[in-house]
Amino acid sequence: MAVLVIAEHDNNILKTSTLNTITAATKLSDDIHLLILGKDIETLSNNAKTIHPIKKILKCDNSKLENFIPELSAPIISHIANGYSHILAPASTFGKNLLPRVSALLDVTQISDVIEIKSENTFVRPIYAGNAISHVETNQNINLLTIRPTSFEKCEETGGSASSEDVQFIDNDVKTIFIGREVSKSDRPELGNARIVVSGGRGMENSENFNLLYDLADKLNAAVGASRAAVDAGYIGNEYQVGQTGKMVAPELYIAVGISGAIQHLAGMKESKVIVAINKDTEAPIFNIADYGLSSDLFQAIPEIIKELNLLNKLES
Amino acid sequence: MKVLVAVKRVVDYKVQIRVKSDNSGVETQNVKMSVNPPDENAIEEAVKLKEQGVAKETVAISIGDEKSQDVLRTSMAMGIDRSILVKTSNSLEPLAVAKTLSKIIEKENPDLVLMGKQAIDDDSNQTGQILSALLDWPQACFISDLKIEGNKLSISREIDEGIEKIKTSLPAVITCDLRLNTPRFASLPNIMKAKKKPLDIIDISSLGIDTDPKIKIIKVEEPPKRKAGIMVNDVKELVEKLKYEAKVI
Ligand SMILES: Cc1cc2nc3c(=O)[nH]c(=O)nc-3n(C[C@H](O)[C@H](O)[C@H](O)COP(=O)(O)OP(=O)(O)OC[C@H]3O[C@@H](n4cnc5c(N)ncnc54)[C@H](O)[C@@H]3O)c2cc1C
Numbered sequence A: 001m002a003v004l005v006i007a008e009h010d011n012n013i014l015k016t017s018t019l020n021t022i023t024a025a026t027k028l029s030d031d032i033h034l035l036i037l038g039k040d041i042e043t044l045s046n047n048a049k050t051i052h053p054i055k056k057i058l059k060c061d062n063s064k065l066e067n068f069i070p071e072l073s074a075p076i077i078s079h080i081a082n083g084y085s086h087i088l089a090p091a092s093t094f095g096k097n098l099l100p101r102v103s104a105l106l107d108v109t110q111i112s113d114v115i116e117i118k119s120e121n122t123f124v125r126p127i128y129a130g131n132a133i134s135h136v137e138t139n140q141n142i143n144l145l146t147i148r149p150t151s152f153e154k155c156e157e158t159g160g161s162a163s164s165e166d167v168q169f170i171d172n173d174v175k176t177i178f179i180g181r182e183v184s185k186s187d188r189p190e191l192g193n194a195r196i197v198v199s200g201g202r203g204m205e206n207s208e209n210f211n212l213l214y215d216l217a218d219k220l221n222a223a224v225g226a227s228r229a230a231v232d233a234g235y236i237g238n239e240y241q242v243g244q245t246g247k248m249v250a251p252e253l254y255i256a257v258g259i260s261g262a263i264q265h266l267a268g269m270k271e272s273k274v275i276v277a278i279n280k281d282t283e284a285p286i287f288n289i290a291d292y293g294l295s296s297d298l299f300q301a302i303p304e305i306i307k308e309l310n311l312l313n314k315l316e317s
Numbered sequence B: 001m002k003v004l005v006a007v008k009r010v011v012d013y014k015v016q017i018r019v020k021s022d023n024s025g026v027e028t029q030n031v032k033m034s035v036n037p038p039d040e041n042a043i044e045e046a047v048k049l050k051e052q053g054v055a056k057e058t059v060a061i062s063i064g065d066e067k068s069q070d071v072l073r074t075s076m077a078m079g080i081d082r083s084i085l086v087k088t089s090n091s092l093e094p095l096a097v098a099k100t101l102s103k104i105i106e107k108e109n110p111d112l113v114l115m116g117k118q119a120i121d122d123d124s125n126q127t128g129q130i131l132s133a134l135l136d137w138p139q140a141c142f143i144s145d146l147k148i149e150g151n152k153l154s155i156s157r158e159i160d161e162g163i164e165k166i167k168t169s170l171p172a173v174i175t176c177d178l179r180l181n182t183p184r185f186a187s188l189p190n191i192m193k194a195k196k197k198p199l200d201i202i203d204i205s206s207l208g209i210d211t212d213p214k215i216k217i218i219k220v221e222e223p224p225k226r227k228a229g230i231m232v233n234d235v236k237e238l239v240e241k242l243k244y245e246a247k248v249i
């Protein structure tokens, strides 16, 4: 049977999380359909036709769908759900906001945050902030899964030639009005899929000091992240939070600066390939999982690292 | 206005959890249990609404075994007026929790339901969204700011890109992020007072809903352990290791 992937996008381009979710779908079926709900999505849908694993694009283009209000999207999805064995969405705030509503409409239990697909009905997911791994089995007619993007590679974006079909917009007397979005603009790579992440914690002391990390990040072409403590203290926006109740990241290199290493933080970054910890407290738990630990004052260490990187760059050029 | 708060009893967030040796689940016997952290934010918000005169009555509800009474007592010690325990010895999936809540809501008729964005044991992050769909009430998830005027709500939600602002109206279901407010500590006199506040116990079987699990847990395992690496002596050594040993920069 076919598998449906719900696209996360901004009405212009697909988010990388969609490409990761499509890869998860390839473990379930060769017949993968991509559902795009949005406003003025003609170009977006046309571009998506070349995504290798996608056989069919389903689209619903309506001005009311511009801001992804789940009360409007969920009925559209549940209306077409019958043709599918599985419906997948990224385990991002977009997918988390939407897919449970679909589960309510279809009366099935959703499986959140899938990190591995063992078979058509057996899935693996972390629980307790990743301190335990649960293998679950289900025999429901339709399986709803949110997929942890960092656990699946991006799919090929070229080589495909999907067909395209419109799906019916279902109007609904929705009470919610979208007012606006405060989105931080930056030229740095996106936190969720950057190759290198430099994260700061309470040890950064204030928002000005985060400039140190921005400088380091720019030297490494890295994304910037943060602990909840740093976000709570207002040093940096909530979109940078890594951890159980923030974003999951799994870069090649994660540099934790002035972060103690609470389990809720580790939940979001311990799948990183190489972990570096910089902390002045030699007892900080972050050192227990770091590949390279540096016990030092960060205000000394970070400028020195930048200097060393500059030297390296000079040697190479 | 009447506010209902959903409170789950979970292993305390400071506990280093242990997977049971037979791989059937996580050890919850003889470990410290507490109110699910974001549910404390939901409680705090409800109590604040009462103090501001916006809410007339606040009710906490928990679905769980006998012991879940303790999180309801804590809720009342923080200022919730009364509470309801829906008793079950099974651990329910979010769909079943939401169905149970919707049954209670039919009887209680609240104007606002406040809950946590995610239970930190199963990390499902579903129940509020499902409940909102079952009731056909607006949903506002992962919120970090709430203003109420009449029956109009102005809300800030935390999303991956930053903050989203929406307006909606009552009745509504709201799920709270930890940044919504700072939950108060229950003072000793309030803990004493809470012992006298009403706590009704309903057996889940009396609600006539299907709460059978749709998902079977095959096994629960320890995650692969990361071992500690090395301590480097200085920045120079760190950068060299990253460049020539790990080859990541
Ligand atoms: C339900 C729940 C969910 C949570 N979710 C998350 C989450 O998603 N993400 C998250 O990060 N946290 C989360 N937390 C919070 C978590 O428990 C910790 O409180 C938080 O991660 C601590 O952040 P921190 O390491 O920056 O601060 P701290 O624990 O205060 O550590 C600061 C560190 O900086 C070091 N330091 C200070 N100054 C310097 C200096 N000059 N040079 C070098 N080192 C220095 C200190 O030695 C210390 O180790 C959650 C908590 C709960 C209850």
Ligand SMILES: Nc1ncnc2c1ncn2[C@@H]1O[C@H](COP(=O)(O)O)[C@@H](O)[C@H]1O
Pocket: B006, B007, B008, B009, B036, B038, B039, B061, B062, B063, B064, B094, B097, B114, B115, B116, B117, B118, B119, B120, B122, B123, B124, B125, B126, B127, B128
């Ligand atoms: N057994 C329960 N009793 C009361 N409330 C619950 C229960 N399970 C979940 N909730 C509520 O639903 C929220 C989200 O839980 P979940 O969808 O399981 O992550 C929690 O923060 C609680 O407010």
